[in-house]
Amino acid sequence: MGTDARELVTAAVLGPGFRRATFGGATRGDTPSPWVRVVVRPVEVRGGPLLQFSYFDARKDTTRNYPVAEAAAPLAEVLAVGFSGVHVATDAEEIDVRTTKKGKVLVGRRKAAGGPAAAEPHNRVKDVPLPEGKADRLLEVMGIATADGRVRPAMRAKFTQINEFLKQLRHALADANLAQVGRPLDILDCGCGSSYLTLAAHHYLNDILGVPARLLGVDVNEEVIQKSVAKGERVAAGGLSFACGRIGELDAKPDVVLALHACDTATDDAIAQAVRGGAKLLLSVPCCHHALNRELRPDGPAEVLRPLLRHGILRERTADLVTDGFRALALRVMGHRTDVVEFVGTEHTARNLMIRAVKGLPSGDPGHVAEYRDLKRFWGVTPYIETALGEPFRDLVGG
Ligand SMILES: C[S@@+](CC[C@H](N)C(=O)[O-])C[C@H]1O[C@@H](n2cnc3c(N)ncnc32)[C@H](O)[C@@H]1O
Numbered sequence: 244m245g246t247d248a249r250e251l252v253t254a255a256v257l258g259p260g261f262r263r264a265t266f267g268g269a270t271r272g273d274t275p276s277p278w279v280r281v282v283v284r285p286v287e288v289r290g291g292p293l294l295q296f297s298y299f300d301a302r303k304d305t306t307r308n309y310p311v312a313e314a315a316a317p318l319a320e321v322l323a324v325g326f327s328g329v330h331v332a333t334d335a336e337e338i339d340v341r342t343t344k345k346g347k348v349l350v351g352r353r354k355a356a357g358g359p360a361a362a363e364p365h366n367r368v369k370d371v372p373l374p375e376g377k378a379d380r381l382l383e384v385m386g387i388a389t390a391d392g393r394v395r396p397a398m399r400a401k402f403t404q405i406n407e408f409l410k411q412l413r414h415a416l417a418d419a420n421l422a423q424v425g426r427p428l429d430i431l432d433c434g435c436g437s438s439y440l441t442l443a444a445h446h447y448l449n450d451i452l453g454v455p456a457r458l459l460g461v462d463v464n465e466e467v468i469q470k471s472v473a474k475g476e477r478v479a480a481g482g483l484s485f486a487c488g489r490i491g492e493l494d495a496k497p498d499v500v501l502a503l504h505a506c507d508t509a510t511d512d513a514i515a516q517a518v519r520g521g522a523k524l525l526l527s528v529p530c531c532h533h534a535l536n537r538e539l540r541p542d543g544p545a546e547v548l549r550p551l552l553r554h555g556i557l558r559e560r561t562a563d564l565v566t567d568g569f570r571a572l573a574l575r576v577m578g579h580r581t582d583v584v585e586f587v588g589t590e591h592t593a594r595n596l597m598i599r600a601v602k603g604l605p606s607g608d609p610g611h612v613a614e615y616r617d618l619k620r621f622w623g624v625t626p627y628i629e630t631a632l633g634e635p636f637r638d639l640v641g642g
Contacts, residue, residue, distance in 0.1 A: 244271075244329070245348045248340045249322050252331055256294070256318055257311055260334030261285055265450060268479030271342050272325030279481035281321045282450050283314075296321070299427075299455050299481070306453065328479025330380055337378050341479075353378070353390060372409035372447045375402070381446045384477045385439055400591045405443045407587040408503060411526060411597060412444060413452065419524040419601045421498060427455035427482060431497035431522075433490040433513035434505030435460030438471035444501065445483050457482035459497070463489050491631065496520040504530040504594055508627045514570060514598075515631035518577050523602050525579070528586060529567060530594040534627045536562035544621045569626040571598055572615050576639055577632065578606035607639040615640050 244252075256264050267280040278298045286295045286308065293308040296317055309317060329340040332355065339351040355378050373382060375394050382388035387398045387405075394402050416422045428448070432441040441460035448456040462468055468487040475483045486493065490505065491512035500517035502510055502525075510529040517525040539562050541549035552558045567583060574581040579600035586597035619625065619642075629636060 244322060244325060244340060244342055248329075248348050248350055251338060251350065252322065252329055252340060253315070253318060255331045255333050255336075255338055256283055257314060258333070261294075262332040262334065263450075264329070264331040265479075266321055266324070266326040266329050267481050268326055268328035268341075269344075270325050271327055271344075271346065272323055274323075276324040276326075278321075278324065280449065281324075281326075282453075283318070283321075297453055299449060326479075330479075332378065337380065339380070372406050372413070372451065373402075373443060381442060381478055384474050385442055386437075387439070401439055403591045404503070404587055405439055407591075408440060408501075408526070408528070408597075409443060409447050411584075411586050411599070412447075412499075412501070415524055415526055415599055415601070416454065416499070421523055422452075422454055424498075427457050428499060429495075429497040430456055430458050430499040430501060431493070431495055431516070431520075432458060432460045433500060433502040433516060433527075434509050435462050435471060435485065436464075436467050436504075438467070438474060438485065440501060440503045441471065441483070441485075442474060442478065442480075445480055446478070449480070449482070455482075458484075459495065460485045461488055461490060461493055463487070491516050497522050499524045500527070501525075502527040502529075504528055504592075507531045507533045508631070511570065511626075511628045511631040514574065514600075514628060515633070517600070518574070518579070518632060518635075521602070525574070525598070525600040527570075527598045527600075528594065529563075529570070529596065529598065532559075532563045532566040535566045535569075535624060538624045539565070540623060543623045545623065565622060566626060566628075567596060567598065569615075569618065570628050571600075572611060572618065573626075573628045573632060573636065574598070574600045575604075575611045576607065576615055577636065578602065578604045578608075580604055612640050 264283040270276040278300050280299045282297045284295050286293055294311055294314045296307050298305045327342045331338040336355050337353050341349045376392050378392045383390055387402050388394050435441045438460050441458050445458040448454040460471055465487045468485045471485045490509050500522045502513035505513050510527055513527055541552045571581045571583050579602050581600040584597050585595050587595050589595055
């Protein structure tokens with residue numbers, strides 16, 4: 244980074260109205276960097292304003308607080324690393340400094356939207372993970388908000404879904420004892436599509452909650468993966484990657500598996516991926532339940548439901564519920580503490596059920612196995628979740 248850009252960043256971070264600085268991307272300094280990313284933000288500790296430096300390396304994060312008057316030296320140390328992507332937000336402006344492979348320094352500056360922000364109380368977690376109304380480079384790159392922080396009307400539902408999903412993630416990580424494991428969490432986002440959730444979760448965990456996390460988004464559609472890679476490069480975030488492929492074909496062992504609206508049986512494949520890979524936590528929001536809808540027959544014990552199943556819409560909704568019932572029960576059989584919740588209001592998406600599962604119970608609980616067999620017998624079907632979970636599951640339930 245040239246002297247002018249360095250002075251610009253230093254003045255913004257140490258000056259009045261500083262909100263947040265993120266240093267990431269490739270490093271172009273002379274010596275190898277000890278960190279993959281550094282985040283600086285103002286905090287209030289015991290009533291006094293400090294600058295908090297969070298240093299992330301591949302395995303852990305370290306946090307140090309400095310009075311502003313003593314922060315010039317640690318800031319110079321971070322600048323010397325030569326991160327290729329530097330973003331600084333103040334009450335007055337947003338500054339982007341990008342250093343190309345050839346060493347060219349590109350500086351972008353624009354006026355900030357919204358009023359001045361007070362220093363955040365130490366470790367305070369905001370109720371809205373990604374608030375609106377102020378310029379946010381991530382939301383802009385994601386295409387959710389305009390440069391001055393206004394959520395695009397067409398993206399309002401997605402914005403709300405992502406925020407509510409992130410709230411669930413925050414609670415679930417604490418519930419699964421994953422919020423502080425002393426190393427970066429590996430998180431797999433199945434059927435990541437345009438990577439709204441992947442990017443948002445990466446930013447929220449690493450930059451806001453201070454939970455080091457590596458995110459991998461996988462999708463079968465090569466075009467969306469290419470676009471996601473480009474977005475990842477624009478936000479210059481370390482520990483963010485994308486792979487084109489089918490869910491379940493990946494040889495991954497993530498700590499956490501996420502799936503937001505992975506179509507039809509892709510949700511089952513995501514569940515199976517979580518179980519097979521030993522993931523401690525799974526958060527899955529299913530959609531387009533076609534597989535069981537085709538199989539449901541009002542024969543056998545389910546004959547009594549014929550009046551319900553003859554109507555297309557009732558049949559469809561029944562198939563949705565039965566599919567998710569089988570999924571949640573199969574997870575219980577496999578030893579996961581599982582529940583199903585509404586993660587967001589139906590006005591934001593009709594597909595608003597979330598299956599939450601935390602690994603840690605013995606598998607093959609006789610009560611759950613019996614429930615599963617009875618449910619199968621009642622409906623006269625073999626749900627796809629059984630196929631996806633394969634031999635280890637069949638060994639428990641028979642079949
Ligand atoms: C409705 S989109 C949801 C995208 C994203 N999770 C979101 O909520 O914005 C579903 C995505 O799942 C992907 N998909 C469907 N089946 C898949 C499979 N078997 N393996 C990988 N990706 C799959 C599709 O290509 C699509 O991008």
